[in-house]
Amino acid sequence: MTEYGRGHGSEPWHPEDPLYGDQGWTGHQTQQGQVPYGGEQQQYAQDPQYQQQYPQEQYPAQQQGYAPQYPQQAQQAQQPQQVQHPQQAQHPQYQQQPHQPQQPVYDAQGWDTGGQQYVATAPADPYAGVDPYAQQAAAGYPGENPDLYTTADAYPPPQPPNLRHLEPELPEQQDDEPEESFLAGGGDAEDGDDNGGGGRRAGRSKGGKGGKPKKRSGAACLVASLVIVGVLGGGGYYGYTFIKEKFGAAEDFAGEGTSEIVDVEIPKGAGLGQMGRILKEAGVVASAQAFVDAAGANPKGKSIQPGTYPMQKKMSGAAAVALMIDPSKLRVITVTEGMRNAKVYEAIDKKLNKPAGTTEGIAQQNAKNLGLPAWAGNNPKIKDPLEGFLYPTRYDLSKDSTPESLLKQMVKNASDKYAELGVEGKAKELGLENPLQVITVASLVNAEGKNHDDFRKMSEVVYNRLKKTNDVTNQKIEFDSTYNYAKGQSEINFNLKEAQAFNNPYNTHYIKGLPVGPIGNPGMDALTATLNPDHGGWMFFVSVDGNTTTFTKTYDEHLKLVAEFQERQKQKNGG
Structure with a gap:
């Protein structure tokens, strides 16, 4: 071998x-x-x-x-x-x-x-x-x-293939064990055994070395279980809520709500989703989605305006939308161009649930403390010192709104605008005695005209009639709006002779020149037209059909228009 x-x-x-x-x-x-x-x-x-x-x-x-x-x-x-x-x-x-x-x-x-x-x-x-x-x-x-x-x-020595047996590699043993978490339950008395008579504790045993398995504290296990249950329970709840909100019917109340009233303020620029969330937080609707759905189903749902709404709690989405599309329900006060102070006072009392006459009394008693400019309200014959100084715009009411706070805000807005336009410096350029007369002319123009073009011609009529050379009307303005203001009315058909005989500092059918003060709160169009008149030499005007105003330069032309107007009125009244 x-x-x-x-x-x-x-x-x-x-x-x-x-x-x-x-x-x-x-x-x-x-x-x-x-x-x-x-x-x-x-x-x-x-x-x-x-x-x-x-x-x-x-x-x-x-x-x-x-x-x-x-x-x-x-x-x-x-x-x-x-x-x-x-x-x-x-x-x-x-x-x-x-x-x-x-x-x-x-x-x-x-x-x-x-x-x-x-x-x-x-x-x-x-x-x-x-x-x-x-x-x-x-x-x-x-x-x-x-x-x-x-x-x-x-x-x-190497082994042949038929005798090779690969042994799995064991993880390297580290000298220092990482610290165990509190869930391991490693107490002092449970981490090791005593080393016999020495009384010293044995070191922690390594896995696979035959040492005792470490004991786990029951309290730690309980804490771990509670944590797991809490996580699973919370995740399940939020998952259920998410699925319900995404795919389920929106939660909604039924009916017009309870008797409890809350003021809900909708900011400017808010969309329907933001409105719904605000209403839900206030307890008005059950969910924002219910409000959004109801607004989408309502043809006027997208016309909801910002502002403060007095609303009942636990209203259905449809009921909330129906309330908010009604402008009269909105807790705002809108001062329109040419609006008289008497109407503004009534609106404030109504919106703030005050007795009638509350705001007017405050205006009369505290006019000097509401922020009027120094050149306003000096004539003792002025009916209302704040007339012409409650600037036309929208005013949102809040829970803290009071008649006095609203009046101050309106006066401030008017004063700021007048200063911006330079009213005080332009009075003399227009042949007027003081800045208050500029506001007065603007109030007359705003009461008689229909649009900005009318306002410019109206202001030209006023300035021409104020001239000393005016021998047609003898420097009388003769505006029907002044007579109505003096009377506290708004009538188109009244007795002209009675108007000419009514002695009142605001009645331009009786007095020469301008009234003692404004007869309303002029808007920006009327103010700018007053400061920049037409200069067309207009002296008369009349609105035959109630919509279109016709201006003339001579009295004869004016008489023809007046006759036409009277005939139209007879036909309208069935005479």
Whole structure:
């Protein structure tokens, strides 16, 4: 038998031969002194009698015979398939070895040794009874590299594929354990055991070392359970709420609500969604979506104006929308252009739920403390010092609104506008005595005209009639609006003779010149028209149909228009 376990017959290799069926194993060396097949050879020192070279290309394909030979016999053997690694010629172990017995050379036909044949006698097997994969100590030659597999710290010899068993790598044990959370329940008395008589506590045991499992505090487990239940419960609640709001019917109240009233303020620029959220927070509607849906279903739902609304709690979305589209329900006061103070006072009392006459009394008693400019209200004949100073615009009421606070706000707005227009400096340019007369002219223009073009011609009529050269009306303005103001009425048809005989500082049918004060609160159009009249030489005007105002320069033209107007009025009244 040879060193590879072959007998002198033709029997096949034994399956446990380390080289059996492993021609392609290149990952490890089979044993000391052997190299992977098909790769580069790197041989280690072996016993002289086993120093043989086997052709790499020939071995995997031919298993019938072998041709072991020494390096110095390579040429004598004349093996064409012998491949010698370049390192073999340089390394000392591959140099010619003296006094070595010639080894037989096998071929594919028998025991041809170049003239000699060996017969049945087989040499002793040096590997008999020895683990072929155990590490063999080899005697080295001087100058050769040390065998790294013979040292105490060497890696174990490689294993063939059929004997390899990969062991799972265990995680590295750390010297210091991380601190446990409070949920681990690591109390002082439960982290370790006593070390016998010393009384010292044992160190914490490592996992897999056979130590005691750590105890867990019941309280900590309870806390953990409560936390988990809380998270799941909260997530479920919010998830249910989200799904319900997205896909379910919007929550809504029924009916007109309770008797409890709340003031809800809607800011400027608020959309329907923001309005719905404000109403929900105030307890008016059950959900913002119910309000939005109701507003979308109402044709006037998008016309809701900002402001403060007195609303009942627990109203349906439709009821809330119906209230808010009604301008009369809105807690605002709108002073229109030309509106008289008496109407403003009534609106304030009504919106603030005050007794009738409350705001008018405050205006009369505290006029000087409401912010009037120094040039206003000096004439004792003035009926209302605040007339002409409650600037026309919208005023939103809040919970803190009072008659006095509203009056101050209105007076301030008027004073600011008049200062911005430069009323005080332009009075003399217009031939007027003081800035108050500018406001008075503007109030007359606003009461008689219909639009800005009318206002400019109206102001021209006033200025022309105030001239001392006016011999047609003898410097009388003769505006019906002044008579109605003096009377506290708004009549179109009245007795002209009675008007001309009514002695009142505001009645321009009786007095010459301007009234003692404004007869209303002029708007911006009337103010700018007063400061910039038409200059067309107009002296008369009349509205025949009640919509269109016609202006004339002569009295005769005016009389024709008056006759036409009177005839129209008779037909209208059935006369």
